[in-house]
Each structure stands twice: as structure tokens, then as C-alpha cells.
Amino acid sequence: MKNKIALSGLNVDNFSKKIDGKDTTLCILTNKKGAELTITNYGAKIVSLMVPDRNGTLTDVVTGHPSIDEYLHSQEPYFGAVCGRYGNRIAKGRFVLDGIEYNKLAINNGPNNLHGGIKGFNSQVWDIVKEDDQTVALNYISIDGEEGFPGKLTVTVTYHLTDNNEVEISYHAVTDKPTVLNLTNHSYFNLSGAGDPSVGDHQLTIKADYYLPTDDTAIPYGPKEKVEGTPMDFRTPREVGSRINDDFEQLVFGNGYDHTYILNKENNELSFCARCVSPKTGIVMETYTTEPGVQLYTGNWMTGHFPGKNRKRYPARAALCLETQHFPDSPNRPEYPSTVLRPDEEFISKTIYKFTVQ
Helix, strand or coil: CCCCCCCCCEEEEHHHHHECCCCCCCEEEECCCEEEEECCCCCEEEEEEEECCCCEEEEECCCCCCCCHHCCCCCCCCCEEEECCCEEEHHHHEECCCCCCCCCCCEECCCCCCEEEECHHHHHHHHEEEEECCCEEEEECCCCHHHCCCEEEEEEEEECCCCCCCCEEEEEEEECEECCCECCCCCEECCEEEEEEECCCCCEEEEEEEEEEECCCEEEEECEEEEEECCCCCCCCEEEECCCCCHHHHHHCCCCCCCCCCEECCCCCCCCEEEEEECCCCCEEEEEEEECEEEECCCCCCCCEEEEECCCECCCCCEEEEEEEEECCCCHHCCCCEECCCCCCEEEEEEEEEEEEC
């Protein structure tokens, strides 16, 4: 019988509930080195991730909740979740595809649609289609018209914890009519341990010469801009907090970093994206992806008003996200890499978070 108590202290029983007529649970994955990853099928969420620090002590490096009930009422509904049908924002909740206007998307983030709407993939119960000691695969069928998006979309997300302390996330999707799709995982990382009050001291590198500046509603203006000569430049290691309060319009708009970086790559090969290091624990996280961009979000709107796992609180900038994805508002920006998926195509994407120490 599988363990009911995870190394992170999570109790499987606290994730057992019936939502929308479907059972939720917590899956516990462990590798041969003793690292542990837990996943709930509610929102396909990463709940905890235990990796060793420089002293060999296992450290939980993602924020989250200790029970399904707290996820249901969370002020941070995207903790660890798969976001879809369209992760990130679509301006004014509308787009045109093949001459047809779709204008019924929820306006749930200022004047825009965010992360799929009111009940995106983060709030759905996924079906577990495969589970073993180191892998879990989850499936969700999004019906035609759900949250205003066209097409019946069948999505599978597979989490695999390798023996090299890598979290591999593989996405696959097919549709029965043309639609738009942008899938990402929205884990909030603190490599000093979830509940440490700040990621400002984390050393961050992002392999990107350009980023997408946005208006004050976080919708890109359109054209990319160079990071060179700005606080957006992470081409060489910089402390996350070293320039986050600069009087720079983009940082003022977002109350910190909440921007898409255009990765230096020619096509959709799996390649290096970012590297992040905690000086406190020595934990290193390297990110690799097939996606063309990564959204850096520094938890600017976290409040710390509620206790998370182990009663720890998560104040503003107590975690950061590296959301590998296509670009925001791509359905309205033909110059961006396409997010259109057609019935004769497959959506395939992969992201790896690899953990080592220094």
C-alpha cells in the first residue's frame, strides 16, 4: 500500500473529496535518490516538491496547501496548477479565428481573460490514466464552448520524477475543431524552502535577449524590446530583488516582474531556458523547455494572509514562477508564434525543472 503521509507532511486523506462528481486524490512520486513530488488531480497541481539542499536535507521548494478544501477556497488558485485552455492573458476576452469572432471569454483579470477564465483547467478534476512510483499521467476533456473556447479538446499532462532529480512535464492535446491553446505549469518556487519570506536573494539567469513590454493591464504592446540596459536583463546571473523596485515603467506596472521573455532559440527544440539558485540552501533549479517563451512572475500580489503547508505564510515576492509557454494575447497577434491547434494536428510540449546543488 502506498504511503498516506508524504515526506513533506501532506496527508493523502486530506486530498480525498468528490468534486463535480469526480474523486480527487494526492499522488506521491519518489525516485531512487529519495526526492519526492506530490500531485493532486484537482487542477493537475504540483503540491509539494522535496529535493536535497547542499547538506542533503530534503527541502520543499514549492508553495501550496495541505488539503483540497484549502485549494478550493485559495486566494492563490494557480499554485502548482496546469493553466488552460489558454495560460496567461487574452486581451478583452476575445479573438478571431478563421474569420469567426469568439467574444464570450470571461473577463477575470482587469479587462482581460486570464488562465482560461473563471473555471480554467486549474479548477477541473483530471482523470488519472497512469500512475507508478515515479510517473503520473492525467487527462482532461474540455468540451466545445467551455469558457468560450471552440472545439472539444483532449489534454494529457504527464509528470515524471527522474532519478536525476528532474521534474519532467509533458503535454499532449488534440482538438476536433480549430482552437487556441497555451498550456503551462504555474508552480511558485522558493529554493530556500517554501515559506522563506523572499526570493529577492535568488540568483536568476534567463537565456533571452528580448522580452515583451506590456501596458498596465499586462497585455503586450506587440513589439519585443531588448533587455540590454534595463532591469529586465537576466542574461547573466543577477539577484531577483536587485532591481525589482527600480523606477522603470514595466516594473511599476507589474509591481515587479510579470513578463514574457522570448527565449534565444530557433525552433521548438528542448533547450535551456533559465537557472535559479538559492544562496541559503545551495539548491539550483535549471529549466529546459520546447516552448518559445517563459513568463517570469515574482509573486508580486501574494499577501501572506493565509497559512499554507506546515502553517507557513507566503507574503509578496516569497516565490517566483518560471511559466514556460507561448506568448500572451497571441490569438490577437499574428506576428507571434501561433497558438492555433487544428484537428489534423497534435500539440506536444515538454518542460523540465532540474534540481542540483552548488
